[in-house]
Amino acid sequence: MGDSQKLLNAGTRKSSGLIRFRKQFGVQLMVWAGLSFVIFFRYIPIYGIQLAFRELLPGRGIWDSPFVGLKHFRDFFGSSYFKLVMTNTLALSFMKLLFGFPAPIIFALMLNEIVSQKARSLIQGISYLPHFLSWVIIYGALSNILNRDGGTLNSILLSLGWIDEPIHFLGTPSLFWPLMVILDIWKETGWSAIIYMAAMAGIDPQLYEAARVDGAGKLRQIISITLPSILPIIITLFILRVGSILDAGFDQLLVFRNQITFDKANILDIYVMDVGVSQGRYSYATAVGLFKSVIGFVMVLTANTLANRNDQGIW
């Protein structure tokens, strides 16, 4: 990007910043055309956070409502919901991490062993279709299959003799978490595998050649060549994934929850919505949301700093 910029800079380097600014006024204007959206929609709403420390009174605005300090935080930490919501959030998120994180790596490794190029791109093409569909659509397409009465899954399990009675998949609290984890993996594995596939495509084929000459089998090649080559990416993505551990899948749970599985689906984000918007307890819900935002912020920041040690951070 050298010459054109030098041209733009020519003669201005020694002059004051104001003149330089005026010279690049057009570029600045373009940046601000977009930046104003960022400031308006991501920064200005922050003023509402003060609600977490106030008690919003009916008929009064935010600024007129009295300060109550940390009352809402104490209420949240002291309530029975704190334990329930945190358990739900962390348990679901942890299970999604534990099973969902290795899934695309294994998928990519397996896909890499499919010899036919055509078959590979066909499988890949099919595998990331669900990523582009909303959970609403996925629920609509799956609810008939998971149905207790004549749903495909029950029919298969019954005819195989694995179960004696049809299972109410969407209406059994103990099945809710496993189901959410499996569906999350099913939806995102193909898409997440792309980055690993790209990394594997970049491995020098001569490495495999040499390994084969030395008599290494497929498994040996995977362990000694493929995995070490993609390890930096694995570590980075893992760190960043851990950084968002408090995101347990808001819209998925919102769509799949029902009255029977309600308590199992009550994660932080859903709790904020239910308490804040449905029950109108704005101040309290803002405090709960702020608790999540601050922890999330710190965790992502830490995660990125760690990833940067790999030279793999996002910024």
Next chain:
Amino acid sequence: MSSRRSQIRRTRPEAIAHWIIVLFMTIFCISTLYPFINTLAFSFNEGPDALRGGIYFLPRKFSLMNYERVFSDPTIVRAYAITIARTVIGVISAVFFTGVMAYGLSKPNLMFRRFYSMLCVIAMIFNPGLIPVYIFYRDVHLQNNFLVYILPNCINIWNMILMKTFFSQIPAELEESAEIDGASTFKIFLSIVVPVSMPVIATISIFNGVFQWNAWFDAYMFCARRTELHPIQTYLYKVIALSTATGTTAAESQLLERLKVNVVTIRAATVIITVIPIVFIYSIFQKHFIKGVMVGSLKG
């Protein structure tokens, strides 16, 4: 890698592993496609008959009634029109503002560049939370307003960084001659940068298009009182939420009553008409946006 594939000699366990992989992949692909085949079968089945279940690949009692119902339901048709409107307007505005901002930030001699980048990064990782945003939208009259689908989504920082990375890889010589001619920055952007940036523009368009097409929560949350502004996905969500709950308001009970008889098959037909445009666009542009995702690293 191709040389690795050219000579395949497998040991016995490797051959077994290979067939396990092939079997797994086959099952995986079927499990991905089957829900939509099944939904298609339901959508062409007669409503009351479908309640018995047991429909797999093909409809049992073929009927076009579900689609007739869907296309003659003014609520659904309207919701579909809203979805199309928000997708078209959303994509155009997002690509425009994202592109303009990304181009500005791609200039290495830009003043305050680090400051701008920092603003973007913080905005990306700090979430003010649902309630402050809810109150903010109310204060600026974006609630129950179509613009709430468009304006907050004009800039997506991830997409902006993706575009910025692409722009900064364009050879500077391209822009030089126009600069000498005294063309304005914006004109250079439109006439020189945009034409060579079609791959990334297509990628960002598809990302925004899919996002807009799939979005339902913003309408549900921020346009609660003006249901005529709800897109098809929000309508579907309400149908789903209602079919598992009892109607609480009069309007909800009415909707529930109307849907009850053929809820399963009509829902299936609605899912199909909502999915088809995505599958269509997806199968055309698939290869394209994979390349787009891989454009450079994400590092800003």
